[in-house]
Amino acid sequence: MISEQMEQRIYQCLDGELSESEKELLFHELEKDPEALKVYCRCAALDANMQRLAHSQLHLDDDTGNIAVLKKSPNTVGTKKPKVVATLALVASVAAIITILGLLAPQLWQAQDHTPLVSFDPTPDTQFTLVHDGETDLLEETCLQAGSQLKLSQGTIELTFKSGVRSIITAPADLVLDDGSTLILNTGTAWFQVPERAIGFTVRTEGLDIVDLGTEFGVIAKRNGHHEVHVFKGEVKASRPGAQKQSVKLGAGQARRSDSTGQLAVIKPSSKSFITKRPTSLAATGKPLNINKGTQVTGEEGIGYTLSKNKVSTDDLKDGEFTINSGGKLALTFNELVDLKISTADIPYNSAPWNSNEDFGKFTIVEGELSEVYDPNQEIMVEPLSDTSYKWAFTKPNDDKYRTPSMQSCRIDLKGIRKLELSKDASSPGQAAFKFQVISSNRK
Amino acid sequence: MDNSSTSPISQDANENEADGAYVTLLTQHQVNIQAFITSLLPGDPDIEDVLQRTNIVLWNKREQFERNTNFKAWAFSIARWETKAWLTEKKRKDWLVFNDELTDQMAEQFQESIPDQKNEDMLPSLRRCLSRLSDNERFLIFNYYQADKSIAECAAIVKKTEGALRVALFRIRISLRRCIESHLAGKEVIS
Numbered sequence: 001m002i003s004e005q006m007e008q009r010i011y012q013c014l015d016g017e018l019s020e021s022e023k024e025l026l027f028h029e030l031e032k033d034p035e036a037l038k039v040y041c042r043c044a045a046l047d048a049n050m051q052r053l054a055h056s057q058l059h060l061d062d063d064t065g066n067i068a069v070l071k072k073s074p075n076t077v078g079t080k081k082p083k084v085v086a087t088l089a090l091v092a093s094v095a096a097i098i099t100i101l102g103l104l105a106p107q108l109w110q111a112q113d114h115t116p117l118v119s120f121d122p123t124p125d126t127q128f129t130l131v132h133d134g135e136t137d138l139l140e141e142t143c144l145q146a147g148s149q150l151k152l153s154q155g156t157i158e159l160t161f162k163s164g165v166r167s168i169i170t171a172p173a174d175l176v177l178d179d180g181s182t183l184i185l186n187t188g189t190a191w192f193q194v195p196e197r198a199i200g201f202t203v204r205t206e207g208l209d210i211v212d213l214g215t216e217f218g219v220i221a222k223r224n225g226h227h228e229v230h231v232f233k234g235e236v237k238a239s240r241p242g243a244q245k246q247s248v249k250l251g252a253g254q255a256r257r258s259d260s261t262g263q264l265a266v267i268k269p270s271s272k273s274f275i276t277k278r279p280t281s282l283a284a285t286g287k288p289l290n291i292n293k294g295t296q297v298t299g300e301e302g303i304g305y306t307l308s309k310n311k312v313s314t315d316d317l318k319d320g321e322f323t324i325n326s327g328g329k330l331a332l333t334f335n336e337l338v339d340l341k342i343s344t345a346d347i348p349y350n351s352a353p354w355n356s357n358e359d360f361g362k363f364t365i366v367e368g369e370l371s372e373v374y375d376p377n378q379e380i381m382v383e384p385l386s387d388t389s390y391k392w393a394f395t396k397p398n399d400d401k402y403r404t405p406s407m408q409s410c411r412i413d414l415k416g417i418r419k420l421e422l423s424k425d426a427s428s429p430g431q432a433a434f435k436f437q438v439i440s441s442n443r444k
Numbered sequence: 445m446d447n448s449s450t451s452p453i454s455q456d457a458n459e460n461e462a463d464g465a466y467v468t469l470l471t472q473h474q475v476n477i478q479a480f481i482t483s484l485l486p487g488d489p490d491i492e493d494v495l496q497r498t499n500i501v502l503w504n505k506r507e508q509f510e511r512n513t514n515f516k517a518w519a520f521s522i523a524r525w526e527t528k529a530w531l532t533e534k535k536r537k538d539w540l541v542f543n544d545e546l547t548d549q550m551a552e553q554f555q556e557s558i559p560d561q562k563n564e565d566m567l568p569s570l571r572r573c574l575s576r577l578s579d580n581e582r583f584l585i586f587n588y589y590q591a592d593k594s595i596a597e598c599a600a601i602v603k604k605t606e607g608a609l610r611v612a613l614f615r616i617r618i619s620l621r622r623c624i625e626s627h628l629a630g631k632e633v634i635s
Binding site: 004007008011013014015016017018023024027030031034037038039040041042043044045046047048049050051052053054196197199200213214233234235251 | 470
């Protein structure tokens with residue numbers, strides 16, 4: 001039996017809380033004490049299992065950086081003013097407990113497991129038709145069973161597979177669920193994130209069979225017979241079905257197109273062709289969305305955004321992130337004059353390389369002025385078009401695939417503005433992501 | 445006609461079958477491999493990256509793996525190598541990872557004291573043991589692991605002092621480990 005003090009040091013070590021010298025001292029002790037080494041290994045195993053359980057089975061939002069925030073929907077964000085953080089924390093707590101209760105009774109869970117093979121979550125105003133193969137006992141309208149066919153004419157959906165696979169599919173699309181591990185994509189643009197436990201997940205198009213080997217990839221199936229696979233992380237095996245069977249393994253940063261000639265052609269990978277996070281609104285609605293009494297956000301052409309409140313102070317919107325598709329436009333309107341900082345943000349789940357001068361557009365301010373462009377590494381170009389309008393462009397390529405936009409240090413400071421309109425040019429491909437922060441308000 | 449030659453179709457079928465069996469092994473041992481890498485890189489935020497690299501190498505080398513031999517030992521040797529390669533790339537020196545004697549001992553511990561079938565049983569045991577915790581304790585530990593944040597950062601979010609959170613987490617984890625061991629040993633769980 002080892003001492004509690006030793007076990008405490010082991011956990012501190014696993015939590016990364018020991019200095020290098022303290023770690024070394026601990027490992028010297030473990031080397032001489034087999035019992036302590038055994039406990040160390042078991043604690044590491046517990047740690048790995050807890051990581052797995054917490055990340056794969058609790059469906060709390062994993063990209064907000066706030067452990068108390070649940071997955072948001074446009075109807076709930078920012079609509080409850082008093083004690084909003086406490087409320088969310090309570091809801092998160094209840095959700096966690098409910099989820100855990102499900103996990104805690106495995107036999108009961110298995111006996112009553114009506115979890116659909118796939119559930120899907122459409123953006124507001126998404127138009128789809130769903131046809132099941134034969135009779136269905138699915139209780140929810142937004143679930144797929146083997147043989148279900150989903151046709152998407154407008155909008156975006158997020159698919160969540162029982163196996164843990166996530167997919168974002170943008171319209172127009174036509175897909176059939178073959179079984180829990182195989183999806184047939186007749187047409188459409190789809191991005192997939194496959195956890196380790198679902199390795200072997202397969203996407204079939206008319207011209208390609210793609211078998212995942214634990215990774216993140218995108219598939220485009222066009223009506224003209226062109227089918228593409230783009231790999232962003234890990235590896236996939238892509239093959240052409242039929243008589244002229246060709247097979248190739250593709251790693252991160254590689255892409256292939258299968259065309260009607262039967263060849264697998266090398267193409268440039270394009271992460272920007274895919275949406276990797278379900279947008280919170282459908283762009284084309286053009287309807288203003290009331291985030292709170294002080295701010296309105298409107299979007300056109302596929303804007304996705306997340307907005308958060310400052311936890312400690314006022315009811316006012318304080319910061320947020322948004323992504324803009326090619327040709328997209330977003331407007332932030334404030335009911336008072338504010339100072340804003342605009343900087344780059346990561347496009348979720350995307351760290352694939354991009355090229356220089358691909359991202360550009362325009363921004364316009366109503367009232368106020370552009371006070372400073374902070375750009376120590378020449379990462380952004382801001383060029384005046386008029387007194388109130390500017391052209392923006394990202395100037396640096398991602399020369400290191402691990403470098404993400406959020407690591408860029410450029411920033412645009414705006415002072416005393418009432419409204420910001422920011423657009424991405426229609427000839428600028430893919431998506432761009434920005435963060436904004438209200439740093440002060442100038443009350444009249 | 446030479447009947448001993450393998451047709452392209454049956455060769456393909458054999459390859460698919462072998463790949464399928466290999467994927468099963470790879471999937472079954474994911475937690476084990478992750479745990480082993482965690483033990484080599486305690487507290488390191490890049491454990492998942494090393495795991496991913498290890499998986500890719502394991503897949504690339506699948507044809508070198510001899511069926512019916514010890515997959516876990518094979519996977520651990522590759523995980524160890526990939527961890528070293530990753531540290532070398534990052535120009536980091538790590539006393540533990542480059543101490544072959546101790547890492548050998550760790551690999552042995554994982555082979556012996558956490559055998560496959562027991563680690564497979566660990567998740568259900570962990571779930572059962574989690575049920576013995578209070579709601580607050582469960583919320584705390586799930587959020588700690590889910591948030592991937594330091595204790596100091598988590599303490600600020602849950603509005604506890606750093607020391608109080610550290611003690612609470614330690615108590616929870618020590619009771620979980622003991623509960624799992626009792627459970628795996630087939631004894632009555634002591635809460």
